[in-house]
Amino acid sequence: MGKITIAIDGYSSTGKSTIAKRLASALNYIYVDTGAMYRAVTLFALQEGIINAEGELDEATLIEKLSEIHLKFVPNAATGRSEMFLNGENVEREIRTMRVSGFVSKVAAIKEVREKLVKIQQEMGKDKGIVMDGRDIGTVVFPDAELKLFMTASPETRAARRYKELLEKGEEVTYAAVLKNVEERDLIDSTRTISPLTKAKDAIEFDNSDMGLEEQFERIFDYSQRVIVKLG
Ligand code: DC
Secondary structure, three states: OOOOEEEEEEOOOOOHHHHHHHHHHHHOOEEEEHHHHHHHHHHHHHHOOOEOOOOOEOHHHHHHOHHHOOEEEEEEOOOOEEEEEEOOEEOOOHHHOHHHHHHHHHHHOOHHHHHHHHHHHHHHOOOOOEEEEEOOHHHHHOOOOOEEEEEEOOHHHHHHHHHHHHHHOOOOOOHHHHHHHHHHHHHHHHHOOOOOOOOOOOOEEEEOOOOOHHHHHHHHHHHHHHHHHHHO
16 A cells, blocks of 8 residues: 555644544654644744744844754654754653744744755655645645645634643743634734644644544544555
């Protein structure tokens, strides 16, 4: 049976990564979380003072220093999951903080940042057998992907999921702040000039506001099986 490319796009905290990871593991495919890559570039900008204490981003300096950013996904044998390394350092935890979430949409709107990351992503998927999640996977990174999903859920449902996750990680946040971040990112991600978040014409829209994980997985796994069987 031939391998396919699966593109999963959608708004933040729609559960894309949970489904994508499970699907990749069930199909024995590679899983790539492209949001982690944009988050790592944002962390670099914060570490280097390219985003200053006032929260201003110096785009020109970030573009100039892009060649100094080396990203790598390293599998963690204990958890079976890949972790993001930025210039040799494990940053998996730091890239998920609200501090990074607060700036990542601005960084992801920079053309040169996107060009660099899209190139790496296309290289990762050149042999197919990949499940990639993000915002522009079905539209820009792999417009020819055999299966494309576009995940949605209400902002309140998504903020509640994210809030629970952050509390579990010990971050001190309020639900209101998380909801505000989710809404702000939705707006920036879907209105930016370069590769805005939009549903590809041939993507299947999937609203999971009222759907449990098991049901989502079963349905999406079923889609993937149909495509794989059809393509032989
Ligand atoms: O999936 P996530 O929430 O971890 O993504 C973090 C941010 O990165 C998100 O607000 C938008 C951006 N992003 C993007 O612009 N393109 C992608 N392919 C993936 C993420």
